[in-house]
Amino acid sequence: MKQCIAILMMVASLSRIGTAQEEIGDPGLVGVLVTHQQQNPYLPWKSGKSANRNGYGIFISSNRVLTTEHLVRNHTLVEIRRPREGEKITATVEIADHRLNLAILQVEAGTTHAIPPVPLAPRSNVDDQVTIFQIDADNDIQAVEASVSRIGVSHLSDAPYSLLTYQLLSDLNIRNEGAPVVKNGALIGIVMAYDSGTRIAVVISHPFIPRFVEDAATLPYKGPASAGFVWRALLDPAKRRFLGVDDIDGGIQVISATKGTPSGDVLRSSDVILTWGGHTLDNLGYYEDSDYGRLELSHLVKGRGSPGETVPVTIVREGDTMEIDLVLSGDLDPLALVPENVRAERAEYLVEGGLIIRDLDVFFMRARGGDWRSKVDSRLLHFYHSGGGLDHEPGDRVVILTGVLPDPINDGYHNFRNEVLTTVNGQHVRNMTDVFRIADEKGSLTRFTLYGTDIELVLDCNKITDANLRLSESYRIPELRFEKQPPTMP
Amino acid sequence: MLGSIHKFPVPALMAFMIAIPSTAVRGASVLEAGRASVIKIYVTNSKGDFAMPWQMDRPNSGTGTGFIIKGRRILTNAHLVADVQFLQVQKSDDSRRYPATVKFVAHDCDLAMLEVADAEFFEETRPLRFANALPTLNDEVLVLGYPLGGERLSVTKGVVSRLSYTSYSHSGVDQHLVLQVDAAINPGNSGGPVIFRGKVVGLAFQGLAWADNIGYGIPLPVLERFLKDVEDGKYDGYPELGVAYLGMRNPALRSHVKLSDDQTGVLVHYVDPFGAGKDYILSGDVLLEIDGYAIDNDGTIKIDGERVVFAEVLERLQWGDEINFKVWRHNAAVDLQFPLDNPTDPFLYRNLYDTQPEYFITGGLVFSPLTRDYMRTLKRSGNPQNINQIQYLSEYSKIDGHYENRDAFIVLIRRLAHPVNTYMNHFLHGIVESVNGQKIRDLRMLSDALQSTDNEYHVVRFLGLDEMLVIDAEAARRADPEIFATYGIRHRENLGKSQ
Numbered sequence: 001m002k003q004c005i006a007i008l009m010m011v012a013s014l015s016r017i018g019t020a021q022e023e024i025g026d027p028g029l030v031g032v033l034v035t036h037q038q039q040n041p042y043l044p045w046k047s048g049k050s051a052n053r054n055g056y057g058i059f060i061s062s063n064r065v066l067t068t069e070h071l072v073r074n075h076t077l078v079e080i081r082r083p084r085e086g087e088k089i090t091a092t093v094e095i096a097d098h099r100l101n102l103a104i105l106q107v108e109a110g111t112t113h114a115i116p117p118v119p120l121a122p123r124s125n126v127d128d129q130v131t132i133f134q135i136d137a138d139n140d141i142q143a144v145e146a147s148v149s150r151i152g153v154s155h156l157s158d159a160p161y162s163l164l165t166y167q168l169l170s171d172l173n174i175r176n177e178g179a180p181v182v183k184n185g186a187l188i189g190i191v192m193a194y195d196s197g198t199r200i201a202v203v204i205s206h207p208f209i210p211r212f213v214e215d216a217a218t219l220p221y222k223g224p225a226s227a228g229f230v231w232r233a234l235l236d237p238a239k240r241r242f243l244g245v246d247d248i249d250g251g252i253q254v255i256s257a258t259k260g261t262p263s264g265d266v267l268r269s270s271d272v273i274l275t276w277g278g279h280t281l282d283n284l285g286y287y288e289d290s291d292y293g294r295l296e297l298s299h300l301v302k303g304r305g306s307p308g309e310t311v312p313v314t315i316v317r318e319g320d321t322m323e324i325d326l327v328l329s330g331d332l333d334p335l336a337l338v339p340e341n342v343r344a345e346r347a348e349y350l351v352e353g354g355l356i357i358r359d360l361d362v363f364f365m366r367a368r369g370g371d372w373r374s375k376v377d378s379r380l381l382h383f384y385h386s387g388g389g390l391d392h393e394p395g396d397r398v399v400i401l402t403g404v405l406p407d408p409i410n411d412g413y414h415n416f417r418n419e420v421l422t423t424v425n426g427q428h429v430r431n432m433t434d435v436f437r438i439a440d441e442k443g444s445l446t447r448f449t450l451y452g453t454d455i456e457l458v459l460d461c462n463k464i465t466d467a468n469l470r471l472s473e474s475y476r477i478p479e480l481r482f483e484k485q486p487p488t489m490p
Numbered sequence: 491m492l493g494s495i496h497k498f499p500v501p502a503l504m505a506f507m508i509a510i511p512s513t514a515v516r517g518a519s520v521l522e523a524g525r526a527s528v529i530k531i532y533v534t535n536s537k538g539d540f541a542m543p544w545q546m547d548r549p550n551s552g553t554g555t556g557f558i559i560k561g562r563r564i565l566t567n568a569h570l571v572a573d574v575q576f577l578q579v580q581k582s583d584d585s586r587r588y589p590a591t592v593k594f595v596a597h598d599c600d601l602a603m604l605e606v607a608d609a610e611f612f613e614e615t616r617p618l619r620f621a622n623a624l625p626t627l628n629d630e631v632l633v634l635g636y637p638l639g640g641e642r643l644s645v646t647k648g649v650v651s652r653l654s655y656t657s658y659s660h661s662g663v664d665q666h667l668v669l670q671v672d673a674a675i676n677p678g679n680s681g682g683p684v685i686f687r688g689k690v691v692g693l694a695f696q697g698l699a700w701a702d703n704i705g706y707g708i709p710l711p712v713l714e715r716f717l718k719d720v721e722d723g724k725y726d727g728y729p730e731l732g733v734a735y736l737g738m739r740n741p742a743l744r745s746h747v748k749l750s751d752d753q754t755g756v757l758v759h760y761v762d763p764f765g766a767g768k769d770y771i772l773s774g775d776v777l778l779e780i781d782g783y784a785i786d787n788d789g790t791i792k793i794d795g796e797r798v799v800f801a802e803v804l805e806r807l808q809w810g811d812e813i814n815f816k817v818w819r820h821n822a823a824v825d826l827q828f829p830l831d832n833p834t835d836p837f838l839y840r841n842l843y844d845t846q847p848e849y850f851i852t853g854g855l856v857f858s859p860l861t862r863d864y865m866r867t868l869k870r871s872g873n874p875q876n877i878n879q880i881q882y883l884s885e886y887s888k889i890d891g892h893y894e895n896r897d898a899f900i901v902l903i904r905r906l907a908h909p910v911n912t913y914m915n916h917f918l919h920g921i922v923e924s925v926n927g928q929k930i931r932d933l934r935m936l937s938d939a940l941q942s943t944d945n946e947y948h949v950v951r952f953l954g955l956d957e958m959l960v961i962d963a964e965a966a967r968r969a970d971p972e973i974f975a976t977y978g979i980r981h982r983e984n985l986g987k988s989q
Contacts (some may be wrong), residue, residue, distance in 0.1 A: 069901035230956070236913035238962035242947045256956035269956050378882040379890070385878055386954035412787075427747040446742075452889040454773055460742035 027182055028059030028115045029133045029141055032067050032105070033088065035079040041364040042402055043356070044349040045477050050076060055178035056134055057105060058187060061117045065105040067178040068192055068204070069096040070158045071102050074344055079316045080107060083141045083419070099161050099224055099340045100332065101192050101204055102212045110248035120213065122184030123206045123291045124166060130188055131396075132170055132201065134179045146170040146201065153296040154202065157193040161340045164292070164299045165192070166203040174201050181205075207303050219388050225305040225328035227484060228261030229254050231297070233284045234272060240283075244319035245272050249382070250282040251316065252297065260335045260394030262327035268317065275314040276300050301328060335394045338362060338384040348432040351480045352445045352450065353403040353459040353467050357421065359432050360384070360398040377418045379451075397431040405475050408469035413457055436483050444468075491832065492692055513730040520685060524643050525582040526616040527558045528682060531566060531604075534576040541867040542904065543847035543858055544979045549575060555635040555682035556604060557690070560617045564604040565713070566681035568595050569660040571602045572843035575617055579606055580644045581615065594720045596845050598727050600660040600695050600708060601716045602963040613798030617945070621689035624649050624710050625799065633705070634695050635682030648673030648705070655799065656706065661840045662862055664728070666805060667705035672889050674921050711806060719808055726809040731801070732765010733758050735777065738787045747776055748821045754778070754820060756789045756800075758854060760889060764835035766813075770828040776818035804830070837893050839865070839884050848986035850937045853966030853972045854906035857913065859933055860899035870921065879954050883921065897932040900951070902959075906977050910962070910969040917959050920952035940966075 011062040015033075034053045040046040057067035057080065065080060072078055072093050080289045096103035124130065128148045135144040146168040155162045166189055169180065174194040181188045181203050208224075215222055234253045240246045243253070251274045257267040274280065280285040281297055287330030289295040305311060307330035310451055333339045341361040350360040358364075362378055368375040383398045401415040404410050421429060423436050425447050439445050444464045447456045459467075472480050536549040556566035556579065559710050563871050564579065570755040571577060571592050576865075578587040593600040606612070627629060634643060669684060669692040683709040684692035691708030697712045704733045715815040719725055720772070734754040740840045749759065755776040761768055771777075778784070783791035785895035806955065807813065807830055815826040849858040860865060860880060868877055887893045900922040905911050922930045926949055940948055943963070950959040 139977060161522065232916075236960065237914070238910075238947065238965065239960040241962070242949075242960045253957070270958065379886050380884075381878045382882040382954075398725060409742075410740070412737050412743065445744075452886070455736065455757055455759040456746070457736075458740065458742045458746040463742075 007438050010449065025134050026115060027141075027180060027185075028179060029056050029135065030059065030065055030080040030082055031055075031135050031139075032057045032065070032071055032178055033079045033081060033090075034072055034075050036072075037076050037452075038074050038075040038344050040344040041347065041361075041367045044358055044482065045351075045479060046349045056177040056180065056190075057132075058180035058190070059115050059117045059188070060104070060120070061326050062115070063107050063111075064094065064111050064117075065107065066180075066190060066209070066213070067092065067103050067105060068190060069098045069103045069343075071103045071178050072096055072105070073098070074109055078105060080105065081139075083139055083215065086139075092417055094097050095221055096343075097212065097221075097223055098159050099156075100163065100208050100212055100381050102154050102190075102208065103161065104213070104216055116395065118180070118182065118187045119185070120210045121183055121206065124151070124183060124188050126151055128183060130166065130168065130181050130183045132174060132181050132191060134175055144170050144171070144172045145149050151199065153298055157202065162298055162339060163204070163208065163297065164303050166205045167200040168203055170199055170201050171196075171242075173199075185202070209273070211303075211306075215287075222301045222307050225307045225309065226261070226330065227298075227301045227417045228263030228329045228332065229257040229267050231255060231285060235283055243270060243272055243316065245274075245316050248274065248316070250274060250280055252281055252283065252285040254315075256327075258332055258335060259392075261329040261332065262292075263329070266324055266326060270317075272316040273313060274316060274321070276483075277304075277311045277313070332422060337392045337396055341343045346482065348436075348484055349482050350432070350435055350439060350445075351468075351477060352439070353464050354407045354410040354471050355416075355445075355448065355457075355459075356402045356405065357432075357435060358402060360400045360420075364400075364402075377399070379420065380418060383420070391429075395431060397436060399429050401430060401450070405471055407467055407471050408473075409459055409463055416450070416457070421448055422451050423447075423449040423456075426456075432483070436481070439481075500957045506920065509693065513922070520632055520634075520688060521643070523618065523644060523688065524645065524683075525618065526614065527637075528617045528634045528643055529553075529556050529558065529564065530558050530580045530582075530584065530636040530641070531590075531681065532576075532578040532580065533570055533571060533574055533585070534804050535573040535618075536575045537573040537863075538846040540842075540847045540858070540861060540863040542982065542983065543849035543856070544851075546978075554680045557634070557681075557683045558612070558615050558617045559690075560619070562606070562612050564606070564619075566579055566604060567603050567660070567693070568600045568602045568843070569718055571595065571604065571661075572597065577604070579604065579611070581611070581905070584712070594716075594725045595844070595965050596716050596719070596727065597666045597840065598661050599712050600658050601693070601713065603716075603720065606842055611686030616692050618683055618685075619688075620714070621686055621691045621710060625686040625691055627651070627653075629686060631673075631691065632685045633671065633682055633707075634685065635694065640684060648781060649858050651704075653709065657800075658680075663838060663840050665729075666712050666801070667709050669709040671705045671707055675706050676727045686970060687696075688818075702893075704768075706893050729804060729807060729809055729811070730762070730765050730835070731767045731804055731813075731830070732832070733767050733771055733777075734760040734762075736791060738776065744787075747774075747818065748777060749818060754787045755785050756787070762835075763888060763893070764833055764837070766828065766830045766832050770826050771817065772819065774819075776817055778818055778823065779814075779815050779816035836897055846937070846984055846986070848984050849903075849905070849931050850933055850940070850983040850985070851970070851973075851979065852940045852982070853961050853969055854908040854911045855902055855961070856904040856906065857900050857933065857936055860901050860921070864901065864903060874919060875916065876952075876955070879921055880919060883953075889922060894977070895931065897927060897970050899953075900930055900933055900936050902950075905966060906973050908969050910965050910973075910974075914959060916957075917950075917952060917955070920955050923951045923953045925950050933983075937983055937985060941950075 009394050018403045032055045037050040038048045044224050057065040060066045078091045080091050081088050091105040091107045094104040094106045130146050132144040132146050134142050139370045148166050149169045150167040153162050154165050173196050179191040187378040189203035191201045192204050194201045220487045231252045245251050251272040254267050257263040285297045286294050294450050305328045311326045311329050341363040344363045347358045365376045366480050398420045404413050406414050414425040424445050425442050429435050446459045449456050494708050531554045534551045537547045539545050539547045554565045554570040577590045577592045578921040580587045588608050590604045590606045593603045593605045633646050648671045651672045655665050657665050682694045683690045692709045695708050696706045735758050755778040758775045761773050780803050785800050792798045811830050818826050842863050902920050930936050949962040
């Protein structure tokens with residue numbers, strides 16, 4: 001009987017939200033208008049055409065708006081617009097995290113009317129009735145009824161990471177990403193992706209939103225944690241016997257641990273992990289979460305852990321059960337031989353005598369378009385997948401000669417592209433930092449060895465300064481060199 | 491240029507049997523000569539199935555063309571008679587078909603020689619003769635053959651539009667001289683003669699699927715080299731020099747290796763471990779001359795007033811022939827002379843013919859050496875997991891040094907579903923690195939290791955995969971008879987060469 005009343009009350013409140021805007025108050029919804037421009041990975045001084053992307057955001061304080069990272073990726077200008085208003089207000093991106101697909105925008109105080117910020121909701125449950133807010137064609141607030149249909153770990157739509165997300169079944173089409181999801185006046189999440197075929201919206205939600213907002217308030221920003229290893233379900237009975245865990249119920253196998261992380265020092269391939277921070281893992285890698293029930297291990301790391309935290313872990317190694325302490329890591333991408341560069345940030349590069357030199361990243365390869373894996377040179381892909389069989393250290397990169405801008409100084413070399421550089425001026429190069437250092441020491445780069453050969457491509461050292469001037473003039477290269485601030489290792 | 495050695499795969503030049511539309515015939519004598527020498531070939535081929543190597547692919551039947559030359563020999567294309575199961579020949583204006591056999595086949599240049607045992611077949615035939623020289627551009631040539639579905643000889647006419655190096659799609663990796671003709675050529679009759687002034691100057695063999703009016707003939711020098719090669723009773727194939735080089739147009743590069751202004755040549759940046767040059771030419775050498783011809787900075791030489799790539803000298807040579815180079819090494823000219831006899835190169839991935847795929851099966855896991863034919867089956871199945879590794883090794887295994895200590899790359903090509911291998915799917919298309927800690931050189935070694943009774947478990951490691959595969963040796967042994975019965979497998983293995 002009690003339950004019945006609760007449901008009736010909820011239905012009543014929902015219908016109010018749907019019909020009478022005034023009564024729900026203003027949820028602090030804004031339209032987010034982004035002009036963005038992507039770098040050209042092959043000619044890294046060049047930018048692509050600028051384009052526009054529209055989405056939504058929601059005020060979480062008097063001058064801060066929460067939206068998705070993907071919406072503001074590679075922005076050149078971000079503006080917000082309140083519903084029922086035409087005025088566009090410039091915003092800056094305070095912080096954006098591609099691993100959570102969340103961003104906070106900031107607007108100058110006093111540029112908007114005082115809007116009471118939306119409080120952040122605690123967790124939701126499957127079957128909860130919620131409201132998604134968006135802006136309709138008349139620039140008015142539209143409330144869309146939806147229900148939570150699944151809570152589980154799934155892949156982000158624009159990054160190779162997975163996260164606990166809510167899936168909502170909505171009544172109406174959701175027009176853009178960033179639409180806030182509200183229940184009882186509190187923010188549950190924001191829409192990351194929507195499939196009009198299935199009417200399912202994927203939502204970034206608790207616990208990531210409150211954690212992100214809190215994390216962003218204290219600098220330096222830490223971001224979500226990473227475990228620093230790759231694992232797989234351990235189902236094969238023969239393998240379980242071989243690893244000495246056939247009389248134990250659960251456990252997953254460690255495939256590899258990332259060098260340069262605490263896990264890389266502690267874990268080994270073929271270790272079996274039985275418990276993580278006191279939670280027992282089944283043989284598929286699921287545990288019983290106190291908030292959400294059965295969830296995959298990755299949520300214990302990203303949703304409950306944070307970088308630097310120590311987690312007690314029970315493992316079986318060569319038949320022996322042991323307790324170890326694992327320290328969680330932050331973003332692992334800077335440690336990778338071939339980083340993902342999900343945010344498509346401008347690469348460091350050097351153009352010397354028309355030779356375009358930069359580090360390999362996945363954004364460079366993905367720029368080949370759909371089915372890029374079959375179009376990219378197989379050796380570059382091989383470096384990405386297996387480190388080229390090299391025993392690389394954190395900070396090592398694959399330095400590539402992406403191409404040659406024809407000029408008299410490089411006559412005979414015009415057909416080289418997508419080659420891996422191993423030495424410059426006779427010195428081994430591990431990354432662009434090495435390349436810049438040698439360029440600074442020697443004044444110019446005139447000898448280059450390519451992977452798989454032991455001969456050098458040679459440029460005339462007496463003519464290179466003139467050639468560089470000529471190249472920068474004729475190919476309109478504003479800077480022949482782009483060097484970032486030294487990266488900070490997590 | 492880097493990568494001028496064999497890279498794989500060569501973009502497909504679609505080989506097809508070419509048909510020649512009938513046109514008005516000008517020279518009646520040519521038609522007469524054709525009737526007495528150009529024959530129709532009926533063939534049924536069946537190739538091993540490289541995806542399921544214990545069985546054969548579906549048989550294919552087709553027709554093509556051949557022509558009789560001196561000595562009751564018939565020349566045609568290798569691609570017509572590759573993997574032949576059944577072969578007959580028929581003369582123009584004769585209803586009888588005669589059984590024929592393949593005497594020699596040269597898959598690297600798409601040529602074959604057929605024999606007909608029945609002497610009656612050669613009655614009233616007249617062999618075609620070879621010309622003394624190739625026609626030049628814009629010379630009018632005739633192509634004779636049997637279009638698909640036609641029983642009677644047809645003739646078409648065109649002009650020589652180019653003479654160039656092009657890939658021979660039959661093997662997939664070889665490049666030789668090609669006679670390009672602007673005749674409208676359609677699927678239907680490979681193997682027909684290309685005639686100039688009544689004599690053979692080429693053999694029609696492939697067309698371009700995406701271009702009109704471009705047909706390719708195998709030109710006279712290639713035909714003559716083939717005939718000379720088989721004089722000793724066997725076909726050896728083309729010698730491979732096995733060097734990749736960089737042109738030396740760049741003055742800074744030239745002065746770096748201390749070449750004087752009047753010297754020209756190309757800089758060797760890679761020496762193939764399976765090429766004829768491997769013990770003689772060094773990476774870093776500048777090739778100055780080949781057999782007395784000066785090599786220019788772009789790799790060409792001048793023969794009879796024509797500029798051609800220096801490899802053309804090698805094109806006319808046989809196995810065992812000597813070759814002379816003058817090279818620039820450590821600031822001095824050095825004369826080199828060495829024989830062109832190559833070891834077989836297991837890492838050059840040609841299309842395979844007239845051979846059954848090698849394999850080994852245990853516990854429903856099918857292992858097979860990496861071949862071009864297997865890679866083709868992978869692409870047909872939509873580029874599955876682990877394919878990058880295979881693609882990479884097929885292109886770079888020699889350059890990047892991955893070929894050392896092995897004779898083949900052994901791939902887990904298939905899982906025949908059975909409870910014993912239920913959780914092993916993600917290892918599919920992986921390349922075996924070791925079994926029980928022992929590095930795997932070839933299929934024989936894998937077969938021995940996985941049939942060893944010394945181990946309770948076999949631990950298989952794959953290149954580039956951090957996870958190991960564990961096979962319960964006894965469970966696999968017990969499962970095999972059941973798996974073989976279910977999937978119709980008569981033999982556990984075909985170890986082929988390594989048998």
